[in-house]
Amino acid sequence: VENDERTNAGTQNVVVKLKNKANYVWTNGNANDLSLEWTIAKKDVKVVAKNQTITYGEDINKGIENVELKNAVEGHVLTSIFLLDKSCDVGENVIQIRNATIKNGDIDVTSNYNIKYVNGILIVRAKEIAIPSISGTYTYNGEKQTVELNNFDKNLMEVENDERTNAGTQNVVVKLKDKDNYVWTNGNSNDLSLPWTIEQAKSEL
Helix, strand or coil, rough: ECCCCCCCCCCEEEEECCCCCCCCCCCCEEEEEEHHHHHHHHEEEEECCCCEEEECCCCCCCCCEEEEECCCCCCCCEEEEEEECCCCCCEEEEEEEEEEEEEECCCCCCEEEEEEEEEEEEEEEEEEEEECCCCEEEHHHHHHHCCCCEECCCEEEECCCCHHHHHHHHEEEEEEEECCCCCEECCCCEEEEEEEEEEEECCCC
């Protein structure tokens, strides 16, 4: 017999020869060398993305340590992978997994495997935003005044009722623009009502 050893998945022809062709024949009546097709099937493995939890706006960890290779030949390891977070809004999302490379030492053996990819679960938590507060003190000066706010981010928030002329108190309303993905540090995304006072001017005697 010749060509009867193989390591990798695939097909080759094993050759079987009669040693004494003068006195022996196959049951088909001839003594020709036989060519027998022999196949080593690919091994089934799973490449599983581990579940992750992040805060809105963060990236997932795409390192190889966040993936598991299951049912591979001993000594064969996962050396590279592509992870993609599909949809990043608050809630339960999907970590897609693609393009695994499996090696035995320095040898790429990926082609010897039927790879089933198992996506992971990505939990995205809302990002906490510092609660704004009234900045400074205000005294009646006869002109319209606009309140200033600590911790106010115009990219994330909008403000209403923030102008006043007369002495007195009113509530300044601060709203999150994206209430699905952001919350205040108190854990909710409700509109804030901040009391703002313009003090009466002191008369000069």
